[in-house]
Amino acid sequence: MKLTFRMWLLGIAIILSLLMIINSTPYLKLLIMLLLLGSMFSIHYSTSRKKALFLSILMIIAAGVVIAYSFQSGALIKSVGKDSAAFSEGLRAGEILTFVNEHPIKSKEDYAQVMSGITFAENEIKKITIKTEKNEYILFANETPDIIVDNIHKTRIQTGLDLRGGARALVQPDITIDDTGMADLIQISRNRFNVYGLSDVQINAVKDLSGNRFMLVEVAGATPNDLEELISKQGKFEAKVGNVSVFEGGKKDISSVCRNDASCSGIYSCSANQEGGFFCNFRFTIYLTEEAAKRHAEVTKDIPADDTTGRYLRDKLYLYVDDNEVDSLLISLDLKGQVTTQISIQGSGSGKTNEDAFNAAKASMNKLQTILITGSLPYKLSIVKLDTISPSLGKDFTFLILLAGGIAIVLVSIIIFFKYRKVKASLALLLTSFSELIIILGVASFIRWNLDLPSIAGILATIGTGVDSQIVILDEAEKKSSTMSLKDKIKIAIFIIITAYATNVVSLIPLYWAGAGLFKGFAITTIIGVTAGVFISRPAFADIIKRLQE
Amino acid sequence: MEEQNSKNWYDKSHKIMLIIPLVLFLFSIIYLYNFNEKNGDIIHKDVSLTGGTTIAVFDGSVDIDKLTKTLKEQLPDLNIRVISDILTGKQKGFFITTKEDANKTKSALEKDLGYALTTENSSVEFSSSTLSAGFYQQLKYAILLSFIFMALVVFVIFRTPAPSGAVILCALADIIMTIATVNLIGMHLSSAGIIAFLMLIGYSVDTDILLTTRLIKKHEGSINHRVFDAFKTGITMTLTSIAAVSVSLIAIYSLSETLRQIFTILLIGLGFDIINTWITNASLLKWYMEAKNK
Numbered sequence: 001m002k003l004t005f006r007m008w009l010l011g012i013a014i015i016l017s018l019l020m021i022i023n024s025t026p027y028l029k030l031l032i033m034l035l036l037l038g039s040m041f042s043i044h045y046s047t048s049r050k051k052a053l054f055l056s057i058l059m060i061i062a063a064g065v066v067i068a069y070s071f072q073s074g075a076l077i078k079s080v081g082k083d084s085a086a087f088s089e090g091l092r093a094g095e096i097l098t099f100v101n102e103h104p105i106k107s108k109e110d111y112a113q114v115m116s117g118i119t120f121a122e123n124e125i126k127k128i129t130i131k132t133e134k135n136e137y138i139l140f141a142n143e144t145p146d147i148i149v150d151n152i153h154k155t156r157i158q159t160g161l162d163l164r165g166g167a168r169a170l171v172q173p174d175i176t177i178d179d180t181g182m183a184d185l186i187q188i189s190r191n192r193f194n195v196y197g198l199s200d201v202q203i204n205a206v207k208d209l210s211g212n213r214f215m216l217v218e219v220a221g222a223t224p225n226d227l228e229e230l231i232s233k234q235g236k237f238e239a240k241v242g243n244v245s246v247f248e249g250g251k252k253d254i255s256s257v258c259r260n261d262a263s264c265s266g267i268y269s270c271s272a273n274q275e276g277g278f279f280c281n282f283r284f285t286i287y288l289t290e291e292a293a294k295r296h297a298e299v300t301k302d303i304p305a306d307d308t309t310g311r312y313l314r315d316k317l318y319l320y321v322d323d324n325e326v327d328s329l330l331i332s333l334d335l336k337g338q339v340t341t342q343i344s345i346q347g348s349g350s351g352k353t354n355e356d357a358f359n360a361a362k363a364s365m366n367k368l369q370t371i372l373i374t375g376s377l378p379y380k381l382s383i384v385k386l387d388t389i390s391p392s393l394g395k396d397f398t399f400l401i402l403l404a405g406g407i408a409i410v411l412v413s414i415i416i417f418f419k420y421r422k423v424k425a426s427l428a429l430l431l432t433s434f435s436e437l438i439i440i441l442g443v444a445s446f447i448r449w450n451l452d453l454p455s456i457a458g459i460l461a462t463i464g465t466g467v468d469s470q471i472v473i474l475d476e477a478e479k480k481s482s483t484m485s486l487k488d489k490i491k492i493a494i495f496i497i498i499t500a501y502a503t504n505v506v507s508l509i510p511l512y513w514a515g516a517g518l519f520k521g522f523a524i525t526t527i528i529g530v531t532a533g534v535f536i537s538r539p540a541f542a543d544i545i546k547r548l549q550e
Numbered sequence: 551m552e553e554q555n556s557k558n559w560y561d562k563s564h565k566i567m568l569i570i571p572l573v574l575f576l577f578s579i580i581y582l583y584n585f586n587e588k589n590g591d592i593i594h595k596d597v598s599l600t601g602g603t604t605i606a607v608f609d610g611s612v613d614i615d616k617l618t619k620t621l622k623e624q625l626p627d628l629n630i631r632v633i634s635d636i637l638t639g640k641q642k643g644f645f646i647t648t649k650e651d652a653n654k655t656k657s658a659l660e661k662d663l664g665y666a667l668t669t670e671n672s673s674v675e676f677s678s679s680t681l682s683a684g685f686y687q688q689l690k691y692a693i694l695l696s697f698i699f700m701a702l703v704v705f706v707i708f709r710t711p712a713p714s715g716a717v718i719l720c721a722l723a724d725i726i727m728t729i730a731t732v733n734l735i736g737m738h739l740s741s742a743g744i745i746a747f748l749m750l751i752g753y754s755v756d757t758d759i760l761l762t763t764r765l766i767k768k769h770e771g772s773i774n775h776r777v778f779d780a781f782k783t784g785i786t787m788t789l790t791s792i793a794a795v796s797v798s799l800i801a802i803y804s805l806s807e808t809l810r811q812i813f814t815i816l817l818i819g820l821g822f823d824i825i826n827t828w829i830t831n832a833s834l835l836k837w838y839m840e841a842k843n844k
Contacts, residue, residue, distance in 0.1 A: 165669065167669075170681065172681070208684065208688055209688040209691055209692070210684060210687070210688060212684065382678070383678075384677070384678040384680065384681035385676065385677045385678065385681055386652060386674075386675075386676045387673070387674065387675040387676065388669055388673060388674045388675075389669075389673045389675075390606070390608065390669050390670060390671065390672055390673045391669070391670075392608055392670065392671075396642075396805060397802075397805065397806065400636060400801045400802050400805060401801075401802070403636075403801050404797055404798040404800075404801035404802060405798075407797045407801070408793070408794035408797045408798055411793045411794065411797055412790045412793060412794055415786070415789060415790050415793060416786075416790070419786055453742070453806065453808050453809060454742070454745065456809075457742075457745070457749070457808075457809060457812050460794070460798065461749050461752065461753075463794075464753070464790075464791050464794060464795075465752065465753070465756060467787070467790050467791075467794075468756055468787040468790070468791065471783060471786050471787050471790070472760060472783060472787070475779075475782065475783040475786075476783075479779065483770055484768075484770060492763065492764075492767060492768065495763060495767065496759055496760050496763045499703075499704075499707050499759045499763070500752075500755065500756045500759050500760075502703045502707070503699075503700045503703045503704060503751075503752065503755045503759070504752040504755075506696070506699035506700060506702070506703050507696035507697070507699055507700045507748060507751045507752055508696070508748065508752075509695075509696075509699065510691070510692035510693075510695040510696050510699075511692055511696075511745070511748060513688075513692075514685075514688040514689050514691065514692035518741075519741065519742075519745055522745055522748075522749075526752075
């Protein structure tokens with residue numbers, strides 16, 4: 001039962017795709033890979049057909065068991081409130097929750113149940129032990145920990161917003177902007193989402209066929225009610241002393257901001273604090289315009305020095321973004337009442353380790369610099385498309401799509417079986433279609449493509465054309481011919497398939513840009529599917545049919 | 551003997567059979583021309599192409615007739631459709647669509663329902679009219695480009711003008727007849743519906759390529775025999791596709807407007823593809839082959 005090169009190629013493509021799809025640890029993935037490869041080797045090298053079948057099925061079952069075992073149990077921590085006790089204890093998003101107070105947690109429902117059992121009387125402090133796979137955290141809390149958990153995903157397949165629920169906004173500036181303008185807009189928006197504490201947000205620049213530029217904002221999961229406001233607000237930066245505005249973000253008040261230049265921007269000291277954590281300080285220079293510098297002198301000239309150190313003024317310089325305070329800076333005494341254009345902005349970041357603190361400081365420095373440089377948007381934004389999709393719809397969808405897929409496969413196999421009356425060939429056809437599905441899902445997981453409705457329509461189209469191509473191969477091979485060999489007949493079949501493939505792919509290319517790329521998914525899944533089909537699975541199917549005919 | 555008869559019959563009637571697709575094609579063209587004169591466009595567009603709001607509310611207890619009546623006063627162009635459970639047929643919720651913006655629609659609906667719409671109980675989709683108009687233009691453009699690309703590939707591969715032209719003509723006929731039918735059944739096309747036409751280009755060309763290759767590249771058996779062989783393969787392809795599409799259509803019928811349109815259009819298109827491949831294309835090719843052999 002020697003396998004041909006094309007069969008090996010298909011087998012390896014399926015194995016790699018499976019490894020892409022399942023969410024497991026590297027060691028277990030290696031084990032699964034070895035088992036599946038083993039099953040291919042055993043078919044390739046065993047002398048008797050029975051032995052080959054027995055060995056390979058055994059290994060495939062073993063791989064199945066490993067896959068089932070590798071699905072971790074517990075609940076994934078999606079976010080931890082920044083000011084919460086859990087956060088200061090070191091609990092972070094991404095860890096896997098296994099126990100709360102000795103209650104095993106296997107799903108987010110378990111977690112909700114255990115947490116609802118812990119109630120707090122006024123001023124009562126309770127001890128809550130949270131065990132994750134990495135660590136154990138003991139919290140003394142007077143309220144339910146500020147943690148959001150989710151079920152662990154068994155696969156790495158990501159679904160789009162229209163299946164998972166969430167919000168999608170297409171935002172268009174009221175003026176025409178270029179690439180850098182769009183990059184700035186995205187940077188500012190991203191900053192803003194961070195300030196507001198929304199983390200699961202994706203922002204991308206999209207361009208359509210007519211050259212219009214949009215910013216595509218996608219928020220997964222629950223949609224905040226003020227999303228519309230959040231997206232289309234202009235983003236005003238203001239530095240104030242007391243109630244008096246000293247300077248604002250952007251060109252009017254700030255002539256330049258030093259960044260990426262170690263002589264005037266960077267992190268200059270890191271040290272441990274009393275609680276066992278670390279903190280790092282950053283500093284960078286900004287240059288105020290003459291006008292803003294005079295204002296600064298005017299505002300600071302009457303403020304006395306602080307009582308404790310005497311090195312700084314008593315009032316701080318407060319930084320606001322869209323009227324929310326984001327940072328406050330000490331003003332050194334020697335700047336008092338001075339018309340100075342050069343101001344050193346300082347700040348710090350803290351973390352559990354030195355490295356965490358360094359990164360935190362670097363991140364907040366970058367954030368501030370961006371706000372100061374870009375300032376508020378000089379133009380208005382309008383939301384040209386806003387979809388908020390309920391997560392409850394997605395569950396129904398997934399069920400129905402699986403149902404439809406299942407019934408369609410059964411129906412197609414019945415038709416194929418009645419047409420050819422050959423169990424093995426019909427089975428091979430179904431397996432090939434199934435392998436195409438696995439390869440599409442594998443590649444989609446690998447490139448982290450979100451499967452939305454257009455993508456699913458694309459998958460269905462591919463499976464459809466896949467079955468069609470295999471029918472062509474099967475029919476060519478079946479035909480009795482006096483002059484043509486089986487090889488020539490398969491050649492004709494492959495020619496038909498490649499021609500159909502070429503027309504299919506070129507006809508999908510315009511979809512990549514049309515409609516601000518919202519229908520890209522259809523083109524992407526179809527192109528992945530038909531390409532894998534034409535170069536990997538369908539040739540292998542032709543070999544299988546040859547083998548069955550001989 | 552019977553096969554012999556049928557072949558003789560095919561020899562005699564293949565040109566006459568061309569009347570069927572020709573009549574359908576001419577009817578579609580005239581119908582679409584009149585439709586365009588009357589409506590200013592060759593299709594009915596839904597809110598995803600004109601701009602407007604779609605709201606899905608997941609509430610099985612709302613009296614739809616009553617709601618329609620009261621809502622129509624504020625949103626005259628309102629469309630309402632029930633979402634029902636595929637297995638039990640029970641009402642699970644409803645969709646409304648209107649050309650108004652999201653906030654106005656939402657507040658009108660909230661007033662009538664008596665509760666606030668949240669992401670838990672509803673989905674809201676809004677597109678502005680300028681964006682939608684742009685989408686529509688671009689999708690039309692995309693279809694045109696796709697068609698041209700497809701035609702180029704067909705020409706490059708077959709290299710002979712007449713058979714290539716026949717393949718392209720069939721794809722065009724599929725599309726035109728499907729648009730006419732979609733209008734006849736009163737469907738308002740969404741952006742997804744237009745994508746379905748792209749899928750149709752791919753699907754319809756498949757069988758035409760099969761037929762053309764079998765006729766031109768193979769030199770075994772009579773022309774009739776080759777057509778008949780190709781027909782056996784092609785019809786299996788189309789039937790499996792129709793079976794799969796029908797089942798999918800039933801499964802998502804009430805839940806997803808997007809997929810419902812895609813599958814409905816594919817189903818109609820695949821039906822016309824049977825006519826256009828096995829009558830239009832087959833007859834034209836046979837005609838061409840016989841003329842060439844003379």
